[in-house]
Amino acid sequence: MESFDLRKMDIIMKLIARIPRSSIFTAYEIENFPSQIKSRVLGILHCFRLLKRKERFRRSYKYEPTPIFSKIPTSTMGWLYTISHAATMDYLHSLLDSCEKKKPLPKPVLGYLYYDILKFLRSFFVIDKNRELTPFGRVLYEARGIIKRAMKGDSFAGKTAFEIGAALLLKHLLIFDDELSEDFVKIYASALIACSVNSSFLSIDSLGTISVRVEQVLEVFEKFFKGSGDEFFRTIRKFPERIFIEADKTPGRMGFLVISPPKVMVRGCAVNVK
Amino acid sequence: MSSSILSKEEFEELWDILASGDSPMNLRYIKYLFSGRSDAVQIISNVLDTFSQKNIPLEVLIIQGERGVGKTFTAFYLMSYIKERAFYQILPVYISFDRISSSLDFVSKLFYDIAFGLIQYIEEESYREQLRSIMERFGVDITYAKINPHEADAPIGLLSELCKIADDHGVKLCIILDELDLLADATSAQKIYACFERLLGFQNNTRIPKLYVFCATSRALEEIENLRGSGFISRIWSALKNAKRIYLSQLNDTEKKEITEKILEIYKKCYGIDVNIAFPLLIKIIEKSLKERYLPREVITETIEVIKEYNSIKDLLERIRMQTSSISVGRDIDSILKNKLLPQISRLFPDIKFQRLANIMFPSVLFPDKTRNIDGEFVFPDDFRLGIEIKYSETKAALDNIAIDQLMSYLSARQKENIKAEAIFILLGKYDRNPFTTDQLDLLRNYGFYEKIHVFVSPIGGIFDQNLRQLILSARIAEPTQLSDILLLVLRALDILPFLRKLREEHKVGRGEGEEERVQLIQPIRNIKLRDFLKKAKGKIKGLGQKTIEKLEKAGVEYVEEFINTDANQIFQKLKEMGYRSIPKPYKIREWQKAIQELIYTQARLL
Numbered sequence: 003m004e005s006f007d008l009r010k011m012d013i014i015m016k017l018i019a020r021i022p023r024s025s026i027f028t029a030y031e032i033e034n035f036p037s038q039i040k041s042r043v044l045g046i047l048h049c050f051r052l053l054k055r056k057e058r059f060r061r062s063y064k065y066e067p068t069p070i071f072s073k074i075p076t077s078t079m080g081w082l083y084t085i086s087h088a089a090t091m092d093y094l095h096s097l098l099d100s101c102e103k104k105k106p107l108p109k110p111v112l113g114y115l116y117y118d119i120l121k122f123l124r125s126f127f128v129i130d131k132n133r134e135l136t137p138f139g140r141v142l143y144e145a146r147g148i149i150k151r152a153m154k155g156d157s158f159a160g161k162t163a164f165e166i167g168a169a170l171l172l173k174h175l176l177i178f179d180d181e182l183s184e185d186f187v188k189i190y191a192s193a194l195i196a197c198s199v200n201s202s203f204l205s206i207d208s209l210g211t212i213s214v215r216v217e218q219v220l221e222v223f224e225k226f227f228k229g230s231g232d233e234f235f236r237t238i239r240k241f242p243e244r245i246f247i248e249a250d251k252t253p254g255r256m257g258f259l260v261i262s263p264p265k266v267m268v269r270g271c272a273v274n275v276k
Numbered sequence: 277m278s279s280s281i282l283s284k285e286e287f288e289e290l291w292d293i294l295a296s297g298d299s300p301m302n303l304r305y306i307k308y309l310f311s312g313r314s315d316a317v318q319i320i321s322n323v324l325d326t327f328s329q330k331n332i333p334l335e336v337l338i339i340q341g342e343r344g345v346g347k348t349f350t351a352f353y354l355m356s357y358i359k360e361r362a363f364y365q366i367l368p369v370y371i372s373f374d375r376i377s378s379s380l381d382f383v384s385k386l387f388y389d390i391a392f393g394l395i396q397y398i399e400e401e402s403y404r405e406q407l408r409s410i411m412e413r414f415g416v417d418i419t420y421a422k423i424n425p426h427e428a429d430a431p432i433g434l435l436s437e438l439c440k441i442a443d444d445h446g447v448k449l450c451i452i453l454d455e456l457d458l459l460a461d462a463t464s465a466q467k468i469y470a471c472f473e474r475l476l477g478f479q480n481n482t483r484i485p486k487l488y489v490f491c492a493t494s495r496a497l498e499e500i501e502n503l504r505g506s507g508f509i510s511r512i513w514s515a516l517k518n519a520k521r522i523y524l525s526q527l528n529d530t531e532k533k534e535i536t537e538k539i540l541e542i543y544k545k546c547y548g549i550d551v552n553i554a555f556p557l558l559i560k561i562i563e564k565s566l567k568e569r570y571l572p573r574e575v576i577t578e579t580i581e582v583i584k585e586y587n588s589i590k591d592l593l594e595r596i597r598m599q600t601s602s603i604s605v606g607r608d609i610d611s612i613l614k615n616k617l618l619p620q621i622s623r624l625f626p627d628i629k630f631q632r633l634a635n636i637m638f639p640s641v642l643f644p645d646k647t648r649n650i651d652g653e654f655v656f657p658d659d660f661r662l663g664i665e666i667k668y669s670e671t672k673a674a675l676d677n678i679a680i681d682q683l684m685s686y687l688s689a690r691q692k693e694n695i696k697a698e699a700i701f702i703l704l705g706k707y708d709r710n711p712f713t714t715d716q717l718d719l720l721r722n723y724g725f726y727e728k729i730h731v732f733v734s735p736i737g738g739i740f741d742q743n744l745r746q747l748i749l750s751a752r753i754a755e756p757t758q759l760s761d762i763l764l765l766v767l768r769a770l771d772i773l774p775f776l777r778k779l780r781e782e783h784k785v786g787r788g789e790g791e792e793e794r795v796q797l798i799q800p801i802r803n804i805k806l807r808d809f810l811k812k813a814k815g816k817i818k819g820l821g822q823k824t825i826e827k828l829e830k831a832g833v834e835y836v837e838e839f840i841n842t843d844a845n846q847i848f849q850k851l852k853e854m855g856y857r858s859i860p861k862p863y864k865i866r867e868w869q870k871a872i873q874e875l876i877y878t879q880a881r882l883l
Contacts, residue, residue, distance in 0.1 A: 205498045207340060207521035208319055213494040246526070248342040248494055251460055258494040262525060 015235040024070040027219040082191055082226075085126060086171050088147050089142035098128070101135045127198040136198035137164070137206050144168035148268060157269045166210035167194060169266040182264070189245060193261050210263045216247060216256040287546040292818070309576065310353045311538055313346075313650045316522045317770065318329040319353050323520050324717060328364040328488050330446065334479075335513045338490045340497060341524030342471070343457070346572040351452050358450060365447050366487070367393040372454040374861070375729055377852060379470035383435065386478070390438055390449070397447050397778050410437055428579045432758030439482040448485040456492040459499040472508040479511055490519075519832065526570035535572065536562050539572075539579050547587070555593060557743030558586050560735050568774065582768065585761040592750040593756065609704055609748050613766070614651045615749045616759060618664070623760040624767075625780055627657045638685040641723065642677060648685040650699070654776075656783040662692055663699035667707065675701065675711040680719070698728040702770060704748075705741065707733050732770045742838050744769055809841065809872075817871045819864060827856055836876070840869050 100107045123129045128139040145168040160166035196218040197205035205214045223229045236246050250257040280598040355368045370399040376382045503509040524689040552560045573821035620632045637647035655661040665687045690697035720726040769771040844865035851859045
């Protein structure tokens, strides 16, 4: 059982790289940013303001980073870090919540820009075309619950597949835990997103084991983590007990990548993270 | 769990079934062999608890995993779990798509299982009467085949009447759909689609709570996902999406150990032999044999193989144990191993031969004026050689330079002859784990033999050592037929077997010449009937017994040649069309074909 401790939070602060303190982007530009920057923007969605010029709203916005989000990493993991955190914040979480419960989506904070946000979430495969949460979306949705429980002081292990996934991402992303290899998290996240591309819930079992076509995972790995095929297969070989490839009957097809997450123990502590 | 014991006959039947690669269909066996899988067990019991207590009209459980990982076995466990708990009031219906020939057959199976299962829950005479009349209308006393295709829709009506009775009694249904893998295959997929059509009708016309259990590989699930927009799958899609799923992964060491222990326990109960006391080395041997086996079926068959080998020589071992004290062992072991046991290698691997080299001298590498010899060598089909030197020591020892010189001289002599060769030390008794000193290692590196010399040491522990001696010495009084079993166990104990398998794989004969030679040799045997051939052939082929041969003959596969040259799938289809209930799967047939070809090859060579 691995564990994570929210008290280590201050370590992150030292580790995380800086981002520009303020800038203005148009919604169009956000759509076309490389994923790292895109994620930074996403991470601060909860605090952005619409610009008012001459008493009219513009399709652009200004953001002021909160202490956590001013220190978002610029590594290939950055976007994952940010998007997980963003999901624990009010606006994005309420958005995910409405998707999950099929309620009307919350609008007011964002005004008319919220279509851009939806587009944006779709580009990360957090929601699908029907505005329903994908498996990745479900994992992000659980992230807030995990943090809340941890802050109450409970110690617990994730029960459902999505809680386990969320605990896994947060454990790594929150405290940069060495026990849990970054490479493993990358492959896990790739597999998670690969099955979210088709919003395939049949690809995740009740304990969080994901089985999805190898080529799909590889594609996501290359696109989101800027990794190469070599690196991908090297990483797979590094965790023979957690990752293996299930052969396909059809000759010539790559088969399915099966990855099972470790059970992560979340050690809570009654500290206000902010 | 009940402690009733399997009878010896039942145990042997179980052995044969497992060794033939099929899953045992008898629920009684399941509890003896199902172990580990704690996550799966937990999820199964959770799902069944909630399903039986709450009023859930439709639920799905998916058991997923690669081929041979134990999905069917787990499904059987689920069935026996339900049957042991009558208070669940759940009727399990197991349907395996490889045993269903048509959608009509499917409906019949569904009907029969529900009807007969229901009888145990119904006591009132009026309902029984009703049930009887429904069964008569369905044609229970007539055979399946008599339901005509144009009556095909009628069974659904009867089924829904049946389910209404079940529903009135608070009985719920658990429908297990196995071998969904066939969805990936275009021809059999059609059949499954047709069955799904029926299931859709069944689902729409009945209100009885149902738990569907899908046993599928990832590939099959992908196919199911593609069907989400249509028919039965679309009807149950939301339940399917939120289904509890369990991915069965490969076994870990503890789970393997549990299974082994269970089998040994059964063996103890049936034969009265506790291996732990009688021959502890066997446990070590099993452990070593299972090192690279991860699928339960492999683990079980491998364990049983080893136990069978042991079983055939257990009396010898007992007799030898009585005598051992009076024998001076050292030289004996050495000579028995090289003179009696190692030559048996061609029985285990027909293409490997053992050559004694004790009288052939090689010029020494380290001491130029001397000559050295070694005990023998294995010759592989492509003329690759594996030199063997056996050493025995009663006290803790390391290898001396002369011993190393032996193998080095052998290797360098072979090198000069342009023959590829490697060499092994078989160290018996109390040798060191690392018998080389650093100087010796440097020496080997300098001469370029470091990679080519391998060391195999007997397992640590006084009792194991004693057992191994017992095993080797038993060859002195063994019948010729038992020698190969002894050798196999010795090779397993020393961990040489996987090494040999690997080498054999690397040093197969290239297809070109070897194949032609083989074809010529086979010719005279080809026109013999399969039945006669197997009678004459010395080796037996597992699973290919009298009954199977009868079936094959009826399906028109009578001669050896026909059997070898017909595609396994075709034979499978033929057998299926004949309407047999238990049909060997194509991969099994393919294995038999290979085995027969090998038999032909070896027999022909003996002639």
